[in-house]
Ligand SMILES: Nc1ncnc2c1ncn2[C@@H]1O[C@H](COP(=O)(O)OP(=O)(O)O)[C@@H](O)[C@H]1O
């Protein structure tokens with residue numbers, strides 16, 4: 001495959017000026033350099049993007065996604081390594097980048113198009129289309145400083161997609177527009193894909209990444225931690241979110257003076273496993289297989305009149321199945337000390353993809369005693385005769401009628 005974006009060992013350093021206290025400022029009046037600190041926003045990043053690929057760039061806030069896009073876009077220069085790009089590039093980076101606030105929308109179209117390498121005559125030819133796509137005809141002769149962020153994005157996106165780029169960089173901006181516009185943008189992105197253009201998309205929406213990207217790359221503290229299928233990367237991202245949420249909840253509970261959550265409650269799930277053949281360490285099921293989850297419990301003091309709940313979710317976080325002992329109408333025996341359990345979901349017909357299982361122990365009032373958000377994870381592989389959240393082997397009959 002032809003590589004159109006080649007990032008090699010890219011590092012980017014920012015100098016951070018730490019805010020000093022007034023006292024420090026007085027005492028160290030002549031040594032202000034002491035409070036400059038180097039901060040590596042990117043470290044040794046490698047990325048190859050092939051012609052016609054759509055790559056999703058994901059990661060927590062501050063992980064370096066925008067910095068990487070700006071380096072690819074040539075707006076920032078790396079402090080180490082290199083970024084090479086083949087073809088005409090259009091970048092939709094931070095809000096309003098490339099726009100002059102005092103100029104009107106009309107003037108900015110010409111300015112922006114020129115920056116992206118389009119001549120005046122060419123821009124003139126596309127002008128009506130650009131304005132029509134943006135949907136802001138009424139404001140085209142208004143200075144853009146009076147635009148809302150949504151209007152900015154509409155215009156910027158519209159220019160970017162009409163300058164005939166080979167490579168399109170999109171940094172989160174799609175989240176700013178309203179829904180009909182987002183829909184239009186996604187259509188345009190699909191059209192670009194069909195044309196064989198290359199796209200790098202930074203998005204907070206796992207659904208969006210999953211919908212349009214062939215591959216995804218996850219950054220963490222300026223380093224690439226996963227580069228693989230969107231399923232794999234989004235699964236990892238989901239896992240990190242769960243861990244962060246758990247840590248936040250624990251910190252909050254501690255502030256409220258509750259039991260330090262780092263230490264599990266006295267009654268808790270000690271181990272869980274999914275009974276299935278594994279592939280790369282992941283349980284793999286086929287549609288129609290039983291999902292069998294087994295685990296152990298520590299119960300001191302004893303669990304009496306207790307319950308359990310279980311949720312199976314997609315990597316996008318949507319629950320596909322949830323149940324608890326109350327819904328099942330099941331009463332659980334007293335467990336004193338150690339216990340074990342088995343949950344079976346017979347003949348699960350899930351669609352292709354990765355799923356996670358969360359399990360909870362409940363008290364008599366269905367309050368959670370202990371929750372394992374990531375109790376297990378499994379992959380469903382289907383014969384691929386259908387897509388979607390559930391799988392069924394389609395049967396089609398067509399006959400000539402007399
Ligand atoms: N111009 C800058 N000066 C100093 N620090 C910066 C600058 N730009 C970005 N950073 C820092 O670099 C890190 C990565 O930022 P960024 O690439 O914007 O992350 P992301 O887009 O993933 O949220 C952050 O910690 C951010 O504060």
Ligand SMILES: [Mg+2]
Nearest residue numbers: 065066067171
């Ligand atoms: Mg960013």
